[in-house]
Each structure stands twice: as C-alpha cells, then as structure tokens.
Amino acid sequence: MIGAPEDSSRTEGLWWPGSVLRLITGLILAFALPAGATLLADARALGTFPSLLYVLCVVIAALVGRLAAGTVAVAVSALMLDLFVITPIGSLSQISKDNAADLGLFVVLSWVIAALMARTEQTRAVSKRAHQTTETAHRRLGLIADTSRMLAASFDLPTNLHAVCAAIVDHGTFTHAAVLTTQADGIEILAGAQRRAAKPQRWWRSTPSTATPAARIDTGAGFESVPAALRNRSIRILDPATRRGKTRFGPWPYRSGLVVPLLIGNDIIGALVLLDTAERRTYSHHDVVFAREMGERVARAIDTARSYQHQAHIARTLQQSLLPQTLPPIPGVTVHARYQAGAGTEVGGDFYDLFPIGDDTWLVVVGDVCGKGPEAAVVMSLTRATLRALALHEHSPKRLLTLLNEALLAQLHDYRFVTVSLATLRPQGGRLVVDLALAGHPPPIVRRAGTATAATDSYGTLLGGFPNIRLGETSLVLAPGESIVFYTDGVEDHQTSAKDQATRLLEQLGDAPADRIADVFTASARNAPPGKQDDLVVLTLELDR
Incomplete structure (x- = not known):
C-alpha cells in the first residue's frame, strides 16, 4: 500500500x-x-x-x-x-x-x-x-482504486489496459504509459497512452482515449531496460545520461521514467513502462511504491484475463465438438448455421442438428438446455443422440418430442429441462413442406416477400420437466425465394422477447442472404448488456429460386 x-x-x-x-x-x-x-x-x-x-x-x-x-x-x-x-x-x-x-x-x-x-x-x-x-497520496490512492475497478469491469484485456494507461497519464505524474509483454521473438505492446500535449510517436496515438494497437518489436530496439528490469525482478529507474538532453526508450524520447516488472508469483509476464518526456525527475520511495502497486494490479489483471481466455477457449472447443461439424446438403435448399458463444467460461446449452431421416426427408432441430457447464453439455449430447435414434423409427415431429420427453425423464434426475424447435423437411414440386412442432422454444420466423412472421403461436411444453406435456404440430409450405429461420433465445434483449427481436431484425434485413442474417443475429447477441450475453444458434433454410 x-x-x-x-x-x-x-x-x-x-x-x-x-x-x-x-x-x-x-x-x-x-x-x-x-x-x-x-x-x-x-x-x-x-x-x-x-x-x-x-x-x-x-x-x-x-x-x-x-x-x-x-x-x-x-x-x-x-x-x-x-x-x-x-x-x-x-x-x-x-x-x-x-x-x-x-x-x-x-x-x-x-x-x-x-x-x-x-x-x-x-x-x-x-x-x-x-x-x-x-493530496498526492490521496490522488494516487484514488487512481489505484479506479484502476482496480477498471480492470475488474470485464475480461476485455486490451480495452482495460488502455483505460488504465490513460488514467495514469491523466493523473499527471507521467506523460507516457505502456504495458509490454515479453515474447520469445521480441516485446509485444499490449496497450498504451500518452498525454494530449505530447508529440505522437510511432506506437502512440494523440489522445489517451485511443487505444495503442498491439505490435511486436525487437528487444534491442532501445528496449534494453526491459530485460534488465525483468532479470532483476525490481523496478528500474530510467536516468538519461545528460541533464538537458533526452534518451530514447524504444521509439519514445524521455527525460526520466520507471520500468515496473509484472510478476505473478515467480513468473515474469511483462512490464509497465512509465515515462516523463517533460522533465528530469528524481523518484522518491513513494513514487516507486505507487508504481509497484499499479504494476501488481496490471499483472493480476493480465493473468486473470489469460486464465479466463484459456478456460473460454476450452469451453468453445468442447461446445464445437458437440455440434455438427458439417451439415448435409438438401437439394434446392440453401442451409446456413451459425453458433455464437456467450460470455463466460462454461459450455453453453444451445445446440442444433440436421440429418436425413428417409427418402427426400430431413429433420432439423434447434434447442436450448437449461443452464451451462458440464451438466448442460451432457443433456445436450443426450438430446441429440436420442433424437437421432428415435428418428430411425418415428418421423412425426410431435411424436418425436413426446418420445424425447419420456427418454429425458427416464435418464435425467435433476429436472434440467430442454426447449426444442423441431421440424421435418420434404422438398415437393419445387416447394419445401415443413412440419413443425415446438416444445417451449421460440417459434421460427418465416420470410415471405419482405415480410417476417412467426411460423406458429403454439409454443408447447418444455421437455424433461413434466410427464404429461402439451404439444402442437404445424405444417407450412415455402415457395422459391422464401426462407425459415430457427434461433435460440440468445437474440433477445432486456426489453424484447426472442420472437419479437428476431422478427424485427428480419424485417430490417429484407431479402438479405443467410450469412448476413447470421451476422446480424450474432451482433445483436454480442451487444447485449453485461451479464445478459447468452449463447445463440441461428439456422436458416432458404428455398432456391
């Protein structure tokens, strides 16, 4: 402290x-x-x-x-x-x-x-x-507290580090601040900021509110002080050789500065560089303590963000392994599926599948398992496998969902329910016949001549929670150029239901292609408020003209 x-x-x-x-x-x-x-x-x-x-x-x-x-x-x-x-x-x-x-x-x-x-x-x-x-101590304590809040706001490491560098510069003690990480082939600049009056240099922008892009540079290009500080595991005070002239630290001239090693236990992960281009200063013990406090917080933030990113990568990899790697072609139909992972490091419960179940008949399913994590992954995998097995003998969407509910109740004991939108597809005479049944899932949206309407108003009862469920079945026919869009509730926002949000987005898109639909839906999911970002599946079937 x-x-x-x-x-x-x-x-x-x-x-x-x-x-x-x-x-x-x-x-x-x-x-x-x-x-x-x-x-x-x-x-x-x-x-x-x-x-x-x-x-x-x-x-x-x-x-x-x-x-x-x-x-x-x-x-x-x-x-x-x-x-x-x-x-x-x-x-x-x-x-x-x-x-x-x-x-x-x-x-x-x-x-x-x-x-x-x-x-x-x-x-x-x-x-x-x-x-x-x-007063300086109070301001520094306030900056340290603000830094902790900035770094804890999200796991967006570049944005958070840039905000911290900008706050350090705005504090007035230093004119430049940068966070570097060491790599085998050089030094990577993660973020940085400089005072508005300072002349922009190679890796800096003119205002603290603009992020410095990540860039790799050779350790010998004026950055010799960084390895020295990291080897000694202590703060290095930069002292120019001349009293009036400026010495260069990489691309930046300076009169005084500090290099703060970023340490996590015994591991060295980088350095926080603080430079003053305006005056040659003598740093007190409290300046060094302040720099060390900032360095410790930045180091913990980098370590936490990297751990989060690693766990999120594992979750995404596992999630992708549970989803179809490829989808079978349907003659005369363009198929496009997109999965968007939500925030967090756990496996989501959204899934989809498409497979043939007979001559000129295919089954498409989009669903959402309650919750996240390994338990949701188990239920998702079980649901997909059970549906594929049941579809060998049963082709009625309503009957398939009934049998699936019975199987889930028999095999699951934690009442982890599942919502499902299931349909069979049969191309006939240049048209596509769709037989649809819902089990507590938002209805797919049908696009016809620039309009977007829900395929049905019968939501049905979710699966895995009750032995007796109410289900309905709807049939519709798509003409050439028309499409049907299946999705999960990740598209909804805090004010609009998933069905209304999907309908609104499709009306705005008009006759946009399937990949554009997926882009807009996933962007809507990413823009959800913090804590509300959920997984999303978008699957579009469009009958060719």
Missing part, C-alpha cells in the same frame, strides 16, 4: 531552504538590500530611525533564504549601519568603542527576528509540502 508522506522537514531546514535557487537569491538579497538601505540613509531619506529599514532587509533575506541568508543580512546591515550611517567617516576601530552596545543590541534583535522569520517560513513550507504530499 502507499506509504506515509515523506518528512518534509528533511529538505526544508531552519538554516537552509529546500531550493538552492532560493538560498542564492536570499544571499544576494542579504548584500543588496542593506546596500540599498545605506544609499537611502546617506540621502537622508530614512528619517530618525534608519535601523528599521535594515531590520526589514534582514526579514526579507530570512524569508527568502532562511536563517543562513538572514544571518548574512544581519552582519552586512550592522557593518553598513556602523560604517556609513552612525559614523559616516568610516572607521572599523570605532565599532567596538563608541557603538558597540547599540550595534550589539541591533545584531541580537535582528538575528532573533531573522530566526523567527526563518522558522515561520520553514513551518509554512513544511506545511505546504506536507499538504501537497497528502
């Missing part, structure tokens, strides 16, 4: 200010102001009490250059006062004889006043720096 603010009194002392420039300015004033006061005194412009102006000179010098400058101002003022004001003829021997008491009192009082002014200025400076340090 962020450490406590640094002790500002170490740099803001009673004798010396925190800035060398202020000390030099104070010393100059310690000589110049008493000289100016002496000129005024010599011109008889100070009246009866010229020593007050010298005290003012001491106060100003002490406020600017602390007690060191104030002490010099006291000495110079006392000398000027004695040589040119009290005894204008000027004799150093007279200081100790005639004016020793007065000058001694002046020196003591002036030095006390200088000490009080120096202490007051020191206290003010320490308070100001402590306030700035506290």
Whole structure:
C-alpha cells in the first residue's frame, strides 16, 4: 500500500531552504538590500530611525533564504549601519568603542527576528509540502482504486489496459504509459497512452482515449531496460545520461521514467513502462511504491484475463465438438448455421442438428438446455443422440418430442429441462413442406416477400420437466425465394422477447442472404448488456429460386 508522506522537514531546514535557487537569491538579497538601505540613509531619506529599514532587509533575506541568508543580512546591515550611517567617516576601530552596545543590541534583535522569520517560513513550507504530499497520496490512492475497478469491469484485456494507461497519464505524474509483454521473438505492446500535449510517436496515438494497437518489436530496439528490469525482478529507474538532453526508450524520447516488472508469483509476464518526456525527475520511495502497486494490479489483471481466455477457449472447443461439424446438403435448399458463444467460461446449452431421416426427408432441430457447464453439455449430447435414434423409427415431429420427453425423464434426475424447435423437411414440386412442432422454444420466423412472421403461436411444453406435456404440430409450405429461420433465445434483449427481436431484425434485413442474417443475429447477441450475453444458434433454410 502507499506509504506515509515523506518528512518534509528533511529538505526544508531552519538554516537552509529546500531550493538552492532560493538560498542564492536570499544571499544576494542579504548584500543588496542593506546596500540599498545605506544609499537611502546617506540621502537622508530614512528619517530618525534608519535601523528599521535594515531590520526589514534582514526579514526579507530570512524569508527568502532562511536563517543562513538572514544571518548574512544581519552582519552586512550592522557593518553598513556602523560604517556609513552612525559614523559616516568610516572607521572599523570605532565599532567596538563608541557603538558597540547599540550595534550589539541591533545584531541580537535582528538575528532573533531573522530566526523567527526563518522558522515561520520553514513551518509554512513544511506545511505546504506536507499538504501537497497528502493530496498526492490521496490522488494516487484514488487512481489505484479506479484502476482496480477498471480492470475488474470485464475480461476485455486490451480495452482495460488502455483505460488504465490513460488514467495514469491523466493523473499527471507521467506523460507516457505502456504495458509490454515479453515474447520469445521480441516485446509485444499490449496497450498504451500518452498525454494530449505530447508529440505522437510511432506506437502512440494523440489522445489517451485511443487505444495503442498491439505490435511486436525487437528487444534491442532501445528496449534494453526491459530485460534488465525483468532479470532483476525490481523496478528500474530510467536516468538519461545528460541533464538537458533526452534518451530514447524504444521509439519514445524521455527525460526520466520507471520500468515496473509484472510478476505473478515467480513468473515474469511483462512490464509497465512509465515515462516523463517533460522533465528530469528524481523518484522518491513513494513514487516507486505507487508504481509497484499499479504494476501488481496490471499483472493480476493480465493473468486473470489469460486464465479466463484459456478456460473460454476450452469451453468453445468442447461446445464445437458437440455440434455438427458439417451439415448435409438438401437439394434446392440453401442451409446456413451459425453458433455464437456467450460470455463466460462454461459450455453453453444451445445446440442444433440436421440429418436425413428417409427418402427426400430431413429433420432439423434447434434447442436450448437449461443452464451451462458440464451438466448442460451432457443433456445436450443426450438430446441429440436420442433424437437421432428415435428418428430411425418415428418421423412425426410431435411424436418425436413426446418420445424425447419420456427418454429425458427416464435418464435425467435433476429436472434440467430442454426447449426444442423441431421440424421435418420434404422438398415437393419445387416447394419445401415443413412440419413443425415446438416444445417451449421460440417459434421460427418465416420470410415471405419482405415480410417476417412467426411460423406458429403454439409454443408447447418444455421437455424433461413434466410427464404429461402439451404439444402442437404445424405444417407450412415455402415457395422459391422464401426462407425459415430457427434461433435460440440468445437474440433477445432486456426489453424484447426472442420472437419479437428476431422478427424485427428480419424485417430490417429484407431479402438479405443467410450469412448476413447470421451476422446480424450474432451482433445483436454480442451487444447485449453485461451479464445478459447468452449463447445463440441461428439456422436458416432458404428455398432456391
């Protein structure tokens, strides 16, 4: 976590200010102001009490250059006062004889006043720096909290990392921020951002809101600091060789910066690079701690996202293995099927199948198993296999669903229900006869002459939940150029049912081809609100013209 603010009194002392420039300015004033006061005194412009102006000179010098400058101002003022004001003829021997008491009192009082002014200025400076340090710590804590929220918002790694880089740059400490990962053949830039006023470089865009595209570059192209930081497993402070010039880190010139290794346990996964092109800075312990905190969060986000992507890949691979690899051709009919995986790392329950069941007769089925995961995959596989077995002896859609319900009830004991849209297809005389039955599934949509209507209003009862179910069967005929679209409920949004959403999309598409229908349906599923992205199956049968 962020450490406590640094002790500002170490740099803001009673004798010396925190800035060398202020000390030099104070010393100059310690000589110049008493000289100016002496000129005024010599011109008889100070009246009866010229020593007050010298005290003012001491106060100003002490406020600017602390007690060191104030002490010099006291000495110079006392000398000027004695040589040119009290005894204008000027004799150093007279200081100790005639004016020793007065000058001694002046020196003591002036030095006390200088000490009080120096202490007051020191206290003010320490308070100001402590306030700035506290404010910086609060802003950094806020940035760390915001970073955690950004990285936890989704598993879209490039978008999340870019948002974090943009937030770091907008924070103002650094002008450039980038996340790199090491590869066997070089370094890959995952994301980055730069300050708006900074000149765009090779891999950067001009505004933090624009993502830096991923790119691979050779590790020797100015990125030698990255392997060094990764080997040492510690933050590397980039220090240019010259005080005024800029050194290049890859394609980016910089004046100062940090390379933060991204570590997960003992594994090194990349680096967070923070650069400042505006000024050469000395980084404090708290700067390093802040960079380390950011690096730890970025590293965990990368590791989590990669684990998620790996699990999602396994789920998609398993899901694809449970779906048909190819679909059989139907003479005179164009068949197009598309499966879109939903969000998450579990196997979905949506499925489809198409296979011949006799001479010039095919069976098409689209269904959805309740839930996700291995259990849903088992039920999906069982449903497909059972239907194929039953279709060897039974061709009636209604009767097939009844027998399937009985088989599911006999083999499943967790009441994991299934919705099914099932139809037989028979080309006859240039037309396509479709016999359709639904078991709790959204009805397919028929497209005719630019219109889109539901094939039936009889949804039926879902399967696997009840021994007695109500099913209906509908027959329809497709003419050349007409089509029927089967789908699952992944197309619905939070305000529209699957049937209404599918109908609306098909009306907007008009006579678009089957692959375009699949593109629009899957895009609708992907654009669902977070947490509502479900699996989707779209299967289109179009009778050729």
